[in-house]
Structure formats: C-alpha cells, structure tokens
Amino acid sequence: MRADARRNYDKILATARIVFTERGTDSSLDEIAKRAGVGPGTLYRHFPTREALVDALMQDWTDRVSADADAAIATGLPAREMLLGWFEHFIDHITLHRGAASKICAAMDDPASPMYRKCRVMGDANRRVIDHLDESGDLRPGVDAANVMRLVSGVASVADTSHADLDVRPMLEVVVDGIVRA
Amino acid sequence: MRADARRNYDKILATARIVFTERGTDSSLDEIAKRAGVGPGTLYRHFPTREALVDALMQDWTDRVSADADAAIATGLPAREMLLGWFEHFIDHITLHRGAASKICAAMDDPASPMYRKCRVMGDANRRVIDHLDESGDLRPGVDAANVMRLVSGVASVADTSHADLDVRPMLEVVVDGIVRA
DNA sequence: CACAATACGGAGACTGTCTCCGTTTTAGCA
DNA sequence: TGCTAAAACGGAGACAGTCTCCGTATTGTG
Numbered sequence: 001m002r003a004d005a006r007r008n009y010d011k012i013l014a015t016a017r018i019v020f021t022e023r024g025t026d027s028s029l030d031e032i033a034k035r036a037g038v039g040p041g042t043l044y045r046h047f048p049t050r051e052a053l054v055d056a057l058m059q060d061w062t063d064r065v066s067a068d069a070d071a072a073i074a075t076g077l078p079a080r081e082m083l084l085g086w087f088e089h090f091i092d093h094i095t096l097h098r099g100a101a102s103k104i105c106a107a108m109d110d111p112a113s114p115m116y117r118k119c120r121v122m123g124d125a126n127r128r129v130i131d132h133l134d135e136s137g138d139l140r141p142g143v144d145a146a147n148v149m150r151l152v153s154g155v156a157s158v159a160d161t162s163h164a165d166l167d168v169r170p171m172l173e174v175v176v177d178g179i180v181r182a
Numbered sequence: 183m184r185a186d187a188r189r190n191y192d193k194i195l196a197t198a199r200i201v202f203t204e205r206g207t208d209s210s211l212d213e214i215a216k217r218a219g220v221g222p223g224t225l226y227r228h229f230p231t232r233e234a235l236v237d238a239l240m241q242d243w244t245d246r247v248s249a250d251a252d253a254a255i256a257t258g259l260p261a262r263e264m265l266l267g268w269f270e271h272f273i274d275h276i277t278l279h280r281g282a283a284s285k286i287c288a289a290m291d292d293p294a295s296p297m298y299r300k301c302r303v304m305g306d307a308n309r310r311v312i313d314h315l316d317e318s319g320d321l322r323p324g325v326d327a328a329n330v331m332r333l334v335s336g337v338a339s340v341a342d343t344s345h346a347d348l349d350v351r352p353m354l355e356v357v358v359d360g361i362v363r364a
Numbered sequence: 365c366a367c368a369a370t371a372c373g374g375a376g377a378c379t380g381t382c383t384c385c386g387t388t389t390t391a392g393c394a
Numbered sequence: 395t396g397c398t399a400a401a402a403c404g405g406a407g408a409c410a411g412t413c414t415c416c417g418t419a420t421t422g423t424g
Contacts, residue, residue, distance in 0.1 A: 002421060005371060028411060039373030044413060102284060102343060110345035140359060147352045150344075154336030154353075161284060161339075162332075163292040170329045171336075177322060178360030184390060184401060210380055221404030226382060365424105372419065379412080388403065394396090 009046050011036045016053050024098030025054055054103055055115045061093045062121045068093075069125035079138035079180045086129050087172045090122075091156040101156040108153065123149050133180070140181045151175055191228050193218045198235050206280030207236055236285055237297045243275045244303045250275075251307035261320035261362045268311050269354045272304070273338040283338040290335065305331050315362070322363050333357055 001009070015036035019027045029050060033043040047053040072086035094101050107115035108123070123146065130145040152175065159166045183191070197218035201209045211232060215225040229235040254268035276283050289297035290305070305328065312327040334357065341348045 002370060004420065008372080029413090030411065033373090040413075041373055041415085042371075045371075048413095050412095102339070105340050106343045106345065108344070109348065112345075142352075143356060144352055147356065150340050150348070151337065151353050151356060154340040155333065157284070157339055157343075158287050158332050158336040161288045162290070163288065163294075166291065166332070170324075170326055171333050174325060174329065174333060174357060174360035176360070177364075178356035178358065182359075182364035186389065187402060190403080211382090212380065215404090222382075223384085223404050224402075227402075230382095232381095368421105368423095370419105370421075373417100375415095377412105377414085379410105381408105381410080383408085384406095386404100388401105390401075391399100393398090 005046075008036070008038050008042055012038060012043055012046060012053075013056055017057055020054070020057065020097040020100075025050070025100050025103060029053070049114065051103065051107070052114045054097070054100060055118060057097070058100075058115065058118045061096065062118045065090060065093050065122050066125045069129050072129055073132045079133055079136070080176050083129070083133070083176045083179060084169075084172055086126075087152050087155075087175070088168065090126070090152060091159065091168055091172075094122075094153065094156050095160045098160060101153060101160040105150070105153045105157050108150065126152075130179075138180050140179060143179050148175075148179060187228075190218075190220050190224055194220060194225055194228060194235075195238055199239055202236070202239065202279040202282075207232070207282050207285060211235070231296065233285065233289070234296045236279070236282060237300060239279070240282075240297065240300045243278065244300045247272060247275050247304050248307045251311050254311055255314045261315055261318070262358055265311070265315070265358045265361060266351070266354055268308075269334050269337075269357070270350070272308070272334060273341065273350055273354075276304075276335065276338050277342045280342060283335060283342040287332070287335045287339050290332065308334075312361075320362050322361060325361050330357075330361060 012032065016032050019032050019035065029043060030040045032053075033040045036043070043053075047056065068089040069086060072082050072089070075082060075085070077085070091101075094104055104115065104119060104122075107113035108119045110116060113119075126149045127145040130139065130143070130148055133139045152172075155168055155171050155175065158171075159168045194214065198214050201214050201217065211225060212222045214235075215222045218225070225235075229238065250271040251268060254264050254271070257264055257267070259267070273283075276286050286297065286301060286304075289295035290301045292298060295301075308331045309327040312321065312325070312330055315321045334354075337350055337353050337357065340353075341350045
C-alpha cells in the first residue's frame with residue numbers, strides 16, 4: 001500500500017470513529033470524507049460499503065471482546081455472576097457506536113457480510129464461556145451458544161434502539177436464568 | 183373527512199400493506215404514492231412520517247395480538263407451553279413487515295412516537311399473560327412484564343434482521359426458562 | 365530523473381425525502 | 395341546479411445522501 005493511501009486510510013478510520021460515536025453508524029459517509037479531508041471517491045475506494053467501514057472499526061472490539069470472555073472465565077465466579085458480567089461487557093462493546101448492534105445482528109448469520117468474520121470471533125469468545133459453563137455442569141441442557149449470542153445481541157440491539165436509556169440488567173437476568181441449570 | 187380524501191387514504195394504506203410486505207418498511211414512500219396513484223404530497227399529508235404509516239397498518243395486528251394473549255391464557259396449558267405459544271404468535275405478528283419489529287422496539291419506550299399507543303396495547307396484552315402466570319405462582323420472582331416484552335421484541339428483531347431465516351423457538355425456550363419458576 | 369503504476373478528489377448522476385402552491389374537487393346552500 | 399368557500403390534490407423541485415467516473419496528481423522504482 002502506497003504511503004499516501006495508508007495516510008488517508010488511517011485518517012478516514014479515525015474520523016469515522018469520532019463521527020460514528022457522536023452520531024451513530026448511519027451518519028453521512030460523504031461528511032466523514034469531508035471531515036477527514038479526502039474526497040468521497042477516496043473513502044469509497046478504501047471502504048466500498050458502510051459495513052466495510054464499520055467492520056474496520058470493529059477490529060479493536062473483537063480483540064477486547066475475546067479478552068473479556070477469557071477474563072470472565074478466569075474470575076472463577078459462580079455461573080450467574082460470571083455470565084452477567086460477560087454479557088454486560090459484551091453489550092458495552094457492541095453498542096459503542098449507535099446502530100452497530102443491529103448491524104452485528106444482521107451480519108452474524110450472513111456469511112456474505114464483510115463483518116461476518118469478526119462476528120465469528122465474538123461468537124467463538126461467547127462459545128468458550130458457554131462451554132466452560134457446560135464443563136462445570138452449570139448449563140441447562142439444550143442451550144446452544146449461537147442462540148445465546150443472538151439473544152444477547154438482541155438485548156444489545158433493543159437497548160441501543162431504545163430512546164430511553166435502558167438498563168439491560170433485568171433483561172440479562174432473565175436470559176441468565178434461562179441458561180444456567182436450575 | 184371528505185370522500186376523495188378517504189378514498190386516497192384507503193388506497194395508500196392498501197398499497198403500503200402490499201409494498202411493505204413485499205419489500206419491508208424501508209421501501210420508498212414516493213413509490214408507494216405512485217403505485218397508489220396519488221402524488222407524494224397526498225401521501226405525506228395523510229401520513230406525515232413513515233412511522234405514521236406503519237402505525238396505521240398496525241391497527242389490525244394490535245387487535246389480533248390482544249386476542250392472542252387472551253386466547254393463550256384461556257388454553258389452560260402449562261406455563262411453559264402457554265408462554266411459548268404466546269411469544270410465537272406475538273413474533274409472527276410483529277414481523278409481518280420486514281423492519282417493523284425494530285421500529286416497534288424503538289417506539290416502545292418513546293412516548294413521542296406515533297406508534298407508542300399501539301405498543302402500549304401490545305404491552306398490556308403481554309402484561310395480562312405475565313400477570314396470569316404470576317397468579318398461578320409460575321412466575322419467577324423479579325421478572326417484569328415490560329422487560330419480557332422488550333426481550334421478546336428483541337428476539338423478533340433479530341429474527342427479522344437475520345438474513346438466514348432463523349428458528350426463534352430455541353431462543354424463546356431460553357427466555358421462557360428464565361421467566362417460569364424453576 | 366523519468367515514467368508507469370497507483371491513488372486522489374470532486375463533479376455529477378441517481379435515488380429518496382419532503383414541501384410549496386397553483387389547480388381541482390367536494391359539499392353545503394340558495 | 396349552479397355557486398362558492400373550504401378542503402384536498404399532485405407534481406415540480408429543493409435538498410440530502412450514495413456512489414462512480416475519469417482527468418489530474420502523487421509515489422516509488424529502475
């Protein structure tokens with residue numbers, strides 16, 4: 001990659017991070033280009049779709065989400081507390097930019113999406129947590145990690161969409177009770 | 183309301199029902215106007231926002247949702263089965279038009295939304311089901327009807343957004359297990 | 365330093381939203 | 395029935411966002 005290209009790539013990404021945080025993932029891409037000091041053509045060459053741009057920003061999170069999963073397992077807390085903590089961290093990450101959660105929900109089961117791979121990384125992180133639960137015999141039979149992931153992303157999505165800023169905890173408690181063995 | 187106004191109002195609504203079903207609630211409103219044989223001005227006079235149009239279409243469902251809730255209670259089935267059935271019906275209704283579920287999620291906690299009142303009607307229907315569960319002692323303590331509603335709408339939203347057409351049942355089973363007393 | 369390859373950027377085509385206002389339709393009344 | 399004021403129509407067009415094309419500029423390599 002040529003030096004000027006790399007420079008612009010980074011500028012666009014940094015600007016997108018700011019704008020997406022300020023105004024959500026539906027902000028105007030042309031405006032991001034303008035604020036980054038590049039032409040729209042340049043933005044679209046580097047990131048052909050909005051999803052591709054969101055995806056590039058997600059790199060940081062997937063790492064953190066992965067780390068959080070392992071950290072949650074390592075705490076050694078009882079199943080309910082561990083799960084609650086993990087879910088809350090997960091939701092915090094994927095709602096960092098308004099609108100991102102529902103994009104992730106959509107990409108999760110769509111292998112054609114540029115974000116699919118990153119969703120898998122997060123899915124794997126979640127699977128480790130659920131598997132750990134299973135090994136310690138705390139998992140209710142029939143619970144599938146992929147569905148847990150969908151369910152928690154759904155909660156994130158609701159919280160993100162909701163105008164009131166909602167406490168996700170009570171919803172997560174229901175989910176957790178449905179996951180851990182009675 | 184003048185006769186021509188009523189005629190156009192009905193034509194727009196009928197067309198919107200078709201287009202929203204075919205292509206989801208994000209279809210072009212100008213196109214709906216065109217297919218209904220009216221000018222865009224007419225559409226926007228009757229329905230100032232897209233939400234207002236979705237809201238008008240929702241009238242049918244809220245009635246059916248309400249009826250379904252009472253029917254579920256009347257079945258006399260055990261708590262788990264009754265809840266599962268109710269949730270599935272509810273989701274069927276609110277995912278009738280692609281994109282509607284997430285609009286409902288958003289409107290649910292936004293009193294300024296034109297759809298807010300209808301969401302309340304559905305919320306009340308759900309509350310009746312949950313209250314019934316509570317009376318028969320099947321409700322896990324601390325479970326709140328509003329959060330159940332949010333949770334299930336979240337599932338609907340995930341299913342609706344998902345490209346693969348997803349079976350909601352396994353997710354609902356987790357939710358149900360989190361709701362009924364162990 | 366030259367020149368091929370690479371990247372830039374902005375004009376503009378296109379699509380969708382929404383409004384304004386001149387024209388048409390309606391309903392009530394003589 | 396014919397007249398009139400009020401109500402409603404509809405489409406031109408302003409505006410905003412997406413995305414592309416291609417003439418111009420920058421880069422790095424021989």
